[in-house]
Amino acid sequence: MTNSFKLMQGNEACVEGAIAAGMKFYAGYPITPSTEIAELCSEKLPVVGGKFIQMEDEIAGMAAVIGASLTGQKSMTATSGPGFSLKQENIGYASYAEIPCVIVNVQRGGPSTGQPTSPSQGDVMQARWGTHGDHPIIAICPSSVKETFDLTIRAFNLSEKYRIPVILLMDEVVGHMREKIELPDIADIEIIDRKRPNCDSDEYLPYKAEADLVPLMADFGAGYRYHVTGLAHDETGFPSNSYEVADKLIRRLMNKIEIHKDDIITWEEENIDDADVLIIAFGGVARSAKAAIKQLRENGIKVGLFRPITIWPFPQERLRELADKVKVMIVVEMNLGQLILEVQRICNNIVKIDGVNKVNGEIIYPEEIVTKVLEVI
Amino acid sequence: MPSPLIESYFRSENLPQIWCPGCGHGIITRAIAVAIEKSGLDRDKICIVSGIGCSSRAPGYLDFNTLHTTHGRALAFATGIKLANPELKVIVITGDGDCTAIGGNHLIHACRRNIGLTTIVYNNNIYGMTGGQYSPTTPKFDKGTTAPYGNIDKAFDICNLAASAGATYVGRATSYHTNLLISLVLNALKNDGFSLIEAISGCPTYYGRKNKKGSAVNMLEWQKDNAVNISSASKMAPEMLEGKFLIGELKNSPEPEYASEYQKIIDKVMKER
Known part of the structure; x- marks a missing residue:
């Protein structure tokens, strides 16, 4: 290769x-x-x-x-x-x-x-x-x-x-x-492997988080005989009926991602600097958005693209910054408005938000995005 | 003082277990531990996988690599473990509802593949964890909390089902016939392919109470009085077998095991390259 x-x-x-x-x-x-x-x-x-x-x-x-x-x-x-x-x-x-x-x-x-x-x-x-x-x-x-x-x-x-x-x-x-x-x-290519324990098996606590909130994971068969369950569990991995344990576990799991969001969240921006209109698109549709932006820019319309690559967790901090720079956001998606709910949650009352939506089984064409932009500016 | 067996194979810090007084599950779990001890298998290489329900809580008490999965899916999780690392001895502990209702599709396909899993079905004829609803093994006309007028479903014969679907070692014992159970589990562990042992258990709390089966002792006596060993069944007249059930080794016909067959593909493909 x-x-x-x-x-x-x-x-x-x-x-x-x-x-x-x-x-x-x-x-x-x-x-x-x-x-x-x-x-x-x-x-x-x-x-x-x-x-x-x-x-x-x-x-x-x-x-x-x-x-x-x-x-x-x-x-x-x-x-x-x-x-x-x-x-x-x-x-x-x-x-x-x-x-x-x-x-x-x-x-x-x-x-x-x-x-x-x-x-x-x-x-x-x-x-x-x-x-x-x-x-x-x-x-x-x-x-x-x-x-x-x-x-x-x-x-x-x-x-x-x-x-x-x-x-x-x-x-x-x-x-x-x-x-x-x-x-x-x-x-x-950068390859990351899970962190495994090297302590004695007696000392291994399978769900005790490290400083990064991620516990070390032993392979089944490696000599650490531990328990895995979908019930609420404590650091030992065994089920617990404690309210405190259940609460602590869910909060750690959520925080595990929250504290690393800068590492997890990525996005692409294009023609943002002078943009009045921000098109938000992801996946296959982002390609149509890029074609639409090219066409609009050729006609002097200041349009930019924000393409979330990580959609969950959503890149909300960057989008919030962009809300202060642009006048309109247009969320283009092949559904009747799902990602737009996130955009509205983050940017409502700051910018005008509109959507281009399609659910007939066709991709959204660049012309449809162009039409929407011309309609809202 | 716990017995040496308990000390050695159980996570005694998690005891006592959650099962009701008189439940047969503890007896069956002990029999599995004895069979493992007799097998001489390396405990670090044993995985015990379960689904959801009363029986599926057993792995939490056993000192091996243990996985308590989602309802009905133990065999599918176990299939992933076994195929990914065939060196592991994978035992599945499941119940009549977990294995033959919500997990029925996984059961027949695990049998069909003859993948090296040793499955022990604790059959107490009822959904115990949720409080006594009828299961696929509740006898016809018996009652459950969701069959207040009697169950009109025909019951599954788990062993016939498994044998017909392709399991290569099949046996049945009860929480009364523990020596038989131990020997069947031991034989099942020795079979490379898919083995299923049905362990008839007693649920005095729900099935017994709903159907006036008496005390836990009465239910054990019922097992004793109604089980017929397959070795003597052939000598008995059909009318003497009426209402009885067979115990013992019901099928033993080894065939190539799935993960080893897959390894042959890997060896072939890698050699050709």
Whole structure:
């Protein structure tokens, strides 16, 4: 994989990235438009000594991934809307029991069976709140094939570093689009592994957080015989009925992400300096936004782009700063207004906020964004 | 003073366990610990995985790598552990509701794959943790809190289900027949592929009370009086087997295990490159 150009689709780049990140286990269930990820994992994992298994359903795919991760293997599953819904209970388990894993959701039109072969960004809120209860989650959104490669590696790194399920929130546009990409030299890629204990097994407290609020994680079979549960648990890992223990655990889990948000949150800005209008777009739609901005700029309209790459946690501090610079924000998304709720929460009464929304299964075209900008300025 | 077995294999700091007085689950859990002791397996390489329910609390008391998962999904989590690290001996502790209702799909597919998991189903014919609702093994016409007029569902025969779906070692014992249970679990641990042992347990608190089965002792006596060992069943007239259930080794037909079959693929693919 030394400095080579390749033509590939987003789903393929995801698998290349996962293998580069050290993925050794994949479990999943076939679902459009993510299936190529499973197919390629079945082909490529045995080559690197890894394991692939097609499970009996989506729930089992998520469960097997958590089990494999507990043995120390970097693990991933991929799905789309209906399957993402089915996986939610176990995603909550991984978040609460702090089991690193990567869940790819190549979004398609919903709800229900919806439009299986069409793009959508309808799972923005499901990615954040799909499982029950307060819980931390990280979701990142690529908008190109190359970025899918990079962000898949980043998803593994974040999941290992913070012991958290990370959702790679793709969409059908990015998943099936083909682009020429240059894969980096494997030696140049930063790979992060979970921190493991090296203390005596008697001294190991599996859920005692280190200074960074992340506990050290022993592999099952490494000699630290410990307990993992989805019940409220204390530092020993055993269930507890104490109100104080339950409260302390959830607050630590939320803080674990909060205190590291500068490391976790990334975004892209374009033409911000003199912008009157800020277009907020992510994933496949950000490409249309860029084309619209180019067209508008050619006509002298000062438009800029804010593209959240990390959507959960949302880059709210930067967006709040931008609210003082621009007059209007336009949130472009393939749903009826999900990310705009965050933008409104952060910037309401500071700037005018409007949306471009589409749920018919088509991508949002640059002209639609241009029309909206011309309408609001 | 705890016995040497308890001292050695149980996390005695977590005892006493949560089960009701008279529950059969403690007896079954002890039998598993005895079987593990007899097996001579390295305890650091043993994982015990459970789902949700009364039985699924057992791993918390056992000193191994233990994983208490979501309702019904123990076999799917365990499949990930076993395939990712086949050196581990993976034991699944589950209940009749956990394993055959919400987890029924995972059960038949784990059997079909013949993946190396040793599954022990604590069958108490009821959802105990939630207070006595009928389960897939509640006998027809028996009562539960959600079957106040009697259950009209036909009960699953867990062993037949597992054997038909492809499990390569299947047996049944009860919380009364503990020596048999220990030997079946030991044999199951020796089978490389998927093994299932159904351990009939007694729930005097809910199933027993709802169905007038008497005390915990009465329920153990019922197990004693109604179990027929498969070795003697063939010599008995059909009418003598009426209302009885079989115990003993019901299937023993080893086949290649899933994770080892997968390893062959890896070896082949890596060699060809």
